[in-house]
Amino acid sequence: MTPRVAQMGLGAFAALFFLFIYAPLLLIVAYSFNSNPVNMMIWDHFTLEWYTGLFGLSERGPEIGDQNRALYLESTDQMLKALRTSLTVAAFTTTIATLVGTATAIALNRFRFRARPFYSGFLLLPMMMPDIVLGIGLLIFFVTIGMNLSMLTIVIGHCTFLISYVFIIVQARIAGIDPALEEASADLGASEWVTLRKVLLPQLAPGILGGALLAFVISMDDLVITYFISGTENTTLPVFIFGMIRRGVKPEINAIATLMILASVIVAGLGLWLRSRKAD
Amino acid sequence: MALRRQSLVLSALLAPVTIFLGIFFLVPLGIIAVYSVLSPGLYGGVEWSFYHWNYGRIFGWADGIEEVFEPVYLKILLRSLGFGALTVILCLMLCYPVAFWVARLPERARLFFLFLVALPFFSSLIVRLYAWLLILKPSGILNETLLALGLIRAPLEILFTPAAVVLGMVYVMVPFMFLPLYAAIDNLDREMVEASMDLGASRRQTFFKVVLPQTLPGIIGGAVIVFIPSVGNFVVPDVLGGAKGLMVGNLVEQQFLSARNWPFGSALSMLIMAVVLVVLLVATARARKAGGQA
Numbered sequence: 001m002t003p004r005v006a007q008m009g010l011g012a013f014a015a016l017f018f019l020f021i022y023a024p025l026l027l028i029v030a031y032s033f034n035s036n037p038v039n040m041m042i043w044d045h046f047t048l049e050w051y052t053g054l055f056g057l058s059e060r061g062p063e064i065g066d067q068n069r070a071l072y073l074e075s076t077d078q079m080l081k082a083l084r085t086s087l088t089v090a091a092f093t094t095t096i097a098t099l100v101g102t103a104t105a106i107a108l109n110r111f112r113f114r115a116r117p118f119y120s121g122f123l124l125l126p127m128m129m130p131d132i133v134l135g136i137g138l139l140i141f142f143v144t145i146g147m148n149l150s151m152l153t154i155v156i157g158h159c160t161f162l163i164s165y166v167f168i169i170v171q172a173r174i175a176g177i178d179p180a181l182e183e184a185s186a187d188l189g190a191s192e193w194v195t196l197r198k199v200l201l202p203q204l205a206p207g208i209l210g211g212a213l214l215a216f217v218i219s220m221d222d223l224v225i226t227y228f229i230s231g232t233e234n235t236t237l238p239v240f241i242f243g244m245i246r247r248g249v250k251p252e253i254n255a256i257a258t259l260m261i262l263a264s265v266i267v268a269g270l271g272l273w274l275r276s277r278k279a280d
Numbered sequence: 281m282a283l284r285r286q287s288l289v290l291s292a293l294l295a296p297v298t299i300f301l302g303i304f305f306l307v308p309l310g311i312i313a314v315y316s317v318l319s320p321g322l323y324g325g326v327e328w329s330f331y332h333w334n335y336g337r338i339f340g341w342a343d344g345i346e347e348v349f350e351p352v353y354l355k356i357l358l359r360s361l362g363f364g365a366l367t368v369i370l371c372l373m374l375c376y377p378v379a380f381w382v383a384r385l386p387e388r389a390r391l392f393f394l395f396l397v398a399l400p401f402f403s404s405l406i407v408r409l410y411a412w413l414l415i416l417k418p419s420g421i422l423n424e425t426l427l428a429l430g431l432i433r434a435p436l437e438i439l440f441t442p443a444a445v446v447l448g449m450v451y452v453m454v455p456f457m458f459l460p461l462y463a464a465i466d467n468l469d470r471e472m473v474e475a476s477m478d479l480g481a482s483r484r485q486t487f488f489k490v491v492l493p494q495t496l497p498g499i500i501g502g503a504v505i506v507f508i509p510s511v512g513n514f515v516v517p518d519v520l521g522g523a524k525g526l527m528v529g530n531l532v533e534q535q536f537l538s539a540r541n542w543p544f545g546s547a548l549s550m551l552i553m554a555v556v557l558v559v560l561l562v563a564t565a566r567a568r569k570a571g572g573q574a
Contacts, residue, residue: 100300133552133553
């Protein structure tokens with residue numbers, strides 16, 4: 001086999017690889033515009049019905065009946081509520097995890113103390129722990145101490161592992177910052193607090209932002225931990241979709257899924273843009 | 281004075297994470313450990329008496345009175361390990377050549393393809409699994425296409441088989457394998473590869489003697505990151521697996537949400553945790569050894 005043939009073979013393999021990754025996602029997008037309500041695999045014609053239906057905008061004809069329509073609107077309401085829950089949970093989780101994770105990264109990189117090796121190992125554990133173990137552990141814990149499952153328990157559950165993610169990202173940034181500026185600030189008489197706020201934090205900002213973005217994305221997407229500790233009242237969007245899929249596939253799922261893919265592309269693009277700005 | 285201030289700042293910075301993870305991470309794990317040796321209550325919940333039959337049911341020392349030994353639990357546990365290992369191997373076989381291909385591209389193209397690999401990580405797991413549900417269904421696009429091409433006569437039953445579970449896990453885990461592998465391949469000492477070829481080593485020899493050892497840290501890293509969440513996975517087998525694709529994660533879920541036998545579910549979780557711990561310890565030891573040699 002000559003090197004050129006090998007190179008072409010490698011290219012073809014890579015093409016198949018990216019097809020494998022993206023074809024399923026593109027398929028959902030295509031299905032989401034298919035008007036065939038009975039078998040979504042068979043192309044009927046282009047429609048936005050599933051999208052308008054998601055937001056209760058589409059006028060369904062008489063064929064589905066009043067009772068079905070009521071049911072339909074109810075499930076739309078539930079979905080929007082799940083989306084609101086997801087956003088609320090992700091906002092609180094991101095704030096808490098970012099604050100705590102950043103503080104931890106600063107402590108571990110700018111101070112010397114005996115328990116430091118312990119902390120840097122320990123902080124990896126919540127990331128490595130399978131989510132089902134964390135989920136049921138928290139479930140038993142909340143039930144044992146008599147805490148009702150609510151949005152608060154979801155936020156707590158997400159923070160347990162997202163603090164570690166923020167820590168890792170901020171830590172990578174802080175390790176690359178020369179402490180000389182902070183030492184100069186301290187030598188010139190600034191207090192620790194002033195040095196932290198005026199010298200270290202501005203340099204850390206891109207790392208903190210990156211960590212927060214990652215925490216937000218993972219919190220929005222978490223299914224397993226949320227599934228165990230959300231209770232019946234507060235479903236998040238992934239748990240809602242999981243339930244929908246378990247009950248049977250409906251065309252609306254394609255529309256929700258497409259919107260979620262779109263949102264993820266936007267967020268990932270934003271992350272990339274942030275990184276390229278950091279390089280300037 | 282200055283020293284005392286310093287330790288005050290340090291305590292303030294470390295207190296939140298210590299308190300938070302102490303209460304909401306360590307205590308729950310401790311509770312699982314305790315629950316795993318308690319006896320199940322009649323209507324869910326537990327009775328506070330030492331009870332080792334939870335493990336006996338799995339490993340075979342059940343007395344047949346309190347609990348019955350069922351080999352099926354051990355089988356499911358081994359199956360989960362097997363599925364996890366298979367997922368690692370398949371991810372590795374998919375990612376290794378592609379990571380090589382990407383590493384040789386010009387800078388802009390390289391960044392573009394890295395972005396393409398990382399992008400699915402930002403999109404919802406459940407959405408990505410749902411896509412495979414649509415593809416693998418008996419009336420799904422795969423069967424329809426194969427039928428239309430005349431390659432098969434009757435729809436293949438792929439959905440709700442172990443193959444579907446492994447396929448789904450490979451699909452969701454691919455980015456986690458790719459990125460550590462790519463980092464290792466990108467760091468590869470090109471001159472050493474060329475020197476090996478110049479000195480008369482065959483391509484195969486060069487690969488096994490030079491390339492593979494140098495990229496081993498990336499392989500180990502990727503394998504650990506893929507294996508651990510695969511073994512304890514319950515969403516993929518739930519959506520794509522059916523009864524034949526049942527994994528230990530599904531078993532745990534059933535114990536908590538339908539069978540309401542929390543101690544038994546806790547015992548199963550302890551086993552998942554034990555697997556994670558062993559894998560992490562072995563991987564760290566290997567990494568340390570590899571680091572010592574270099």
